[in-house]
Amino acid sequence: MAIVFKPSPSLPPPSTSVGAVAWIRQNLLSSPLNIILTMLSLYIMYLTIPPLIEWGIINATWTGSSRAACTGTGACWAFVNTRFDQFMYGLYPSEETWRVNLAAILIVLLVGMFSIKMISKLYLSITITIIYPIVAYFLFAGGIFGLEPVETSRWGGLFLTVLLGTIGIVASFPLGILLALGRRSNMPIAKSICIIFIETIRAVPLITIMFMASVMIPLFLPDGLNFNKLLRVLIGITLFSAAYMAEVIRGGLQAIPKGQYEAADAMGLTYWKSMILVILPQALKLVIPGIVNTFIGLFKDTTLVYIVGMFDLLGIIQLANHDTKWLGTTIEGYVFAAFVYWIFCFGMSRYSMAIERKLETGHKRN
Amino acid sequence: MSDIKKPTKKSFLYDAGTRSIIFQILLLALVVFVCYYLFSNLQANLDNRGISTGFSFLNQPAGFPILIHLISYTEADTYGRAFLVALINTFVISILGIFFATIIGVVMGLARLSKNWLVARLATVYIETLRNIPLLLQIFFWYFAVLAALPSPKQSYEFADFFLNKRGIYSPNPISQDGFGIVIMGFILSIFAAIALIVWAKKRQTRTGLWFPAYWSALGTIVVITFIAFAVAGFPLEFDLPVKSRFNVTGGMVLPPEFVAVLIALSTYTASFIAEIVRAGILSVSWGQTEAARSLGLSDNITQRLVVLPQALRVMIPPLTSQYLNLAKNSSLGAAVAYPELVAVVMGTTLNQTGQAIETIGLCMLVYGTLSLTISLFMNWYNKKMSLIER
DSSP states (O other): OOOOOOOOOOOOOOGGGSHHHHHHHHHTSSSHHHHHHHHHHHHHHHHHHHHHHIIIIISOBOOOSSGGGOOSSSOBHHHHHHTHHHHHHBTSOGGGHHHHHHHHHHHHHHHHGGGOTTSOHHHHHHIIIIIHHHHHHHHHHOOSTTOOOOOGGGBOHHHHHHHHHHHHHHHHHHHHHHHHHHHHSSOHHHHHHHHHHHHHHHHSOHHHHHHIIIIIHHHHSOTTOOOOHHHHHHHHHHHHHHHHHHHHHHHHHHHSOHHHHHHHHHTTOOHHHIIIIIIHHHHHHHTHHHHHHHHHHHHHHGGGGGGGTOOBHHHHHHHHTTOGGGTTOHHHHHHHHHHHHHHHHHHHHHHHHHHHHHHOOSOOOO | OOOOOOOOOOOGGGOHHHHHHHHHHHHHHHHHHHHHHHHHHHHHHHHHHTOOOSSGGGGSBOOOOOSOOSSOOOTTSBHHHHHHHHHHHHHHHHHHHHHHHHHHHHHHHHHHTOSSHHHHHHHHHHHHHHTTSOHHHHHHIIIIIIGGGSOOGGGOEEETTEEEETTEEEEOEEEEOTTHHHHHHHHHHHHHHHHHHHHHHHHHHHHHOOOOOHHHHHHHHHHHHHHHHHHHTTOOEEEEOOEEOSSOEESSEEEOHHHHHHHHHHHHHHHHHHHHHHHHHHHHSOHHHHHHHHHTTOOHHHIIIIIIHHHHHHHHHHHHHHHHHHHHHHGGGGGGGTOOSHIIIIIIIIHHHHOOHHHHHHHHHHHHHHHHHHHHHHHHHHHHHHSOOOO
16 A cells, blocks of 8 residues: 555644734734724724714703703704704795605605606606606795795705706716817817806906906896896806816816727717717726716815705704804704715715726726 | 819908907997996995995004904004904915815825725714815814813813813913024024935935935934024023813914814815815826836835825825815904904904995905915916926
């Protein structure tokens, strides 16, 4: 019988190089500096997290009708709780808020239909961009089918924030594409008009544009012709983010190799066909992060309408802070607003990452 | 023989060149017409309301106080002076904001890349929280929730000669005495000496390859020479200390809460964006560069300083420029908490009092336009200086 060499089984790795211990050693305690940093971080967490939890959850008061109800040392969430409807709908009449809810449910359903394969995406898009806004407008404003009219000055709260945000986003995107194409076109006059527009808007802060929208536009219109402040502010926000959008999209257009333009020309496509079918789908995909960042910026910038006297989510909270019944609950209001804005913005940025992954067609060289 | 048809002559309307000319003429006509229409309306409206145009109002007395002014200003001064005060306030908050935002941003960006898991997580939380909350909300938070909750002057927090209360931060105010000119002269002289030292060290290094700790020595030179000048002049600096009386703190240098709130919010908010830029910049330098530097035997410190950072900077500069521009423009949000910067003073109070909408808004847009242009020119110059010179 031949002797076969049988290696003895390998020893398990030392306990210090696997499992939790190894992870801690490697990530937290690998060098003296690292140990100091870990200690420091733990100390910062010790200083911030327990008091925050104590303030925000353990010692907090959740219900009550005035400041007097909040006897604990923690947060007074009763303030947010009682005024929740106001934070959501602003000064919209409380018996009419179902109209806002209905519009919200409608849009969620409509957008949800995109996932149903049997429904034509084209018709759905047309419904969402053309029919839905008209329906929603009449739902919000009333004055038709026996709905009680509600002036736009009473629209407010999160409702107004989302309204400004979505209309701004939907309107500024195509405008931004047009401006970007204009800036890259070889027609000198069209090009310079686009450049002047984009650079002027980008050079000034949004607040000046808001002031222009609320103070200056009436001066530029003939007497008697005047339109709603909400609309003016919306135009301001849309033009502002369209200029930024244009620059982002221009970046994408520049990144498309010249061969793609030439190939489209060689196929005999017209300018618009080559743009819509060949260039833009590639260019827009490249700059999704930039586009979504512009959207997020726009959403955050809607808070500026408070400065020209409209009560969006931040504005209505600012207004509620002056209520003598609830003095000293400023922090709670701001924390609530911050939380809502954070959810929206963080959600948008995560969603953009998901789209990016979905549209990744694998042309990347590894 | 030739069956090839000559292309039939088409209408000139199908010619791309002609079309683009026609389109552009139409576009130009439209823009000119809209502008003309708007301005004729404006003229009519201004005439109707009896508003005279022009900048003569800048010479009239303003008649309103400005809380924070670095140059002397009283209510009797003109609108022009008020404009100047506001302009300086805008510049001060922008420059300080850029300074702090850069420091915090770089620290946070590096922390997010740290090998230490906890540090990286904490930095991520900081960045993701602050950049997803509107700046205006953050300014309100600092101003109305944090600084307004500080104790009244009577119960101020004290730390040495510093006081912290509702009305701001009080610190000793340095006041120059006779002979302070000598110190300034010494300081300027020391800067020249330091520059000369750096130039010499660089030349010597290219000639002989010997390294000299130029920057540290230059810093030392500045400190030593300035201190000697300070001593020679007989320490010509006195401090105006803030004094706590029964109900108030008087004297010293005051940083009002409006200023502090806007500065904190602006710098921490912009820092969260700068941190991401720093991180992306450093990640963009390929690992091969670090390996190459190591195989040359460079130490970790030198690798970072001479190999990774210069290449990362090149990627970071353009987005950094736009962040600095954003910060300068966002300083206008100070108007919301009555920090007297350009928008608050010119487009707020001045516009309300004089009704000169076109002039005031135009003035503001002009200033911000110039500011944007200056920062972007400077950063473009720096970008060019840093960019890769390819053969």
